[in-house]
Amino acid sequence: MIRSHLFLLFFTCSCIFIVGSSNAQDPQYSQYYAAPLYLNPAFTGSEQATRIGANYRNQWPGMNAQFTTFSAYIDTYLDDYNSGVGLLVMNDVEGAAQLRSTTISGLYSYELRIGQGAYFRPGFQASYIRRDIGFYENLIFANQIDPTDPFGPTLPGDEIPGLGEPVNLLSLSLGGLFFTEKFWLGASVHHVNQPNQSFIDNGISNLPMKLSLHTGYKISLGSGGYRNDFTHMFKERYFVPTVNYKRQGPFEQLDVGAYLFMEPIIFGLWYRGLPYKPVEQQSNRDAIVMMVGVNLLSGLNMGYSFDYTVSNLGIQSGGAHEVSISYVFPSQNQGKPRRRDTILPCPKF
Secondary structure, three states: OHHHHHHHHHHHHHHHHHHHOOOOOOOOOOOHHHOHHHHOHHHOOOOOOOEEEEEEEEEOOOOOOOEEEEEEEEEEEEHHHOEEEEEEEEEEEEOOOOEEEEEEEEEEEEOEEEEOOEEEEEEEEEEEEEEEEOOHHHOOOHHHOOOOOOOOOOOOOOOOOOOOOOEEEEEEEEEEEEEOOOEEEEEEEEOOOOOEOOOOOOOOOEOOOEEEEEEEEOEEEEEEEEOOOOOOOEEEEEEEEEEEEEEEOOEEEEEEEEEEEEOOEEEEEEEEEOOOOOEOOEOOEEEEEEEEEEEOOOOEEEEEEEEEEOOOOOHHHOOEEEEEEEEEOOOOOOOOOOOOOOOOOOOOO
């Protein structure tokens, strides 16, 4: 009985949040470089080949209000136009109210050589977003709870005009990426037009802009043993410290960590949060992320990560599990001279 009342209260709070708040956050991936088109449209076509990939995240599976996100993408590079084009599809289900968001995005980028071994890639993204409440008929609002008998029968509620109907949005996003052989610096701004996401007729709840700044540096650790193939080359070893800053509305987070690549295995460890800057009087600690993945010479990349929750929710929330997979197809222009003389140094995960 107590559990059902708590679930009732959670439903109420969830609905109040959905209807009245403009501080909603976009879903996030811990393996943000394994979702390159979602992180920054400037990554579109960055492999200078055709690439496909998919990501799945299950956050807080130990609670009744878990968050699940799935996305898939494909991009390619048009060598004759120095351009990358891509398509991204994502489905996100949030919390007990089952707020569903389906996104379809078209992306474009252009690659500029600005110096010896130095490049800049501006990118653009246009997204169609459809949002709806999956279990609207089961939601209970504050005016349906009798204050003299809060755990008794619910009262009839007034219909809120428009609530329960899907919302359709058009979102525009921009990004840029500078990189050399060992360093990169990227920035993206999503939802620059701040579309109205309110479920209420004539209501205003603009989707806040999301800012991301991401950078890192690749440090060589020398060579390993010989590769077991016809190339007779040594295996790569390197260490990559990275930083990813995110801000959307009042929410801010910072991912700080590093990757260790011992071909073909890659390990990652980083911390997410800004503990010195609370949000709405709540601690801004989030998680410690641990990751393991494999980068194969065939072009196949697979990764798994686990978020160990260090926020007030604790590890009893179940943390978060995330899986990524991508494949880079062999170049169709093997014998053609390449216009780029360096490889983008950021990790696959």
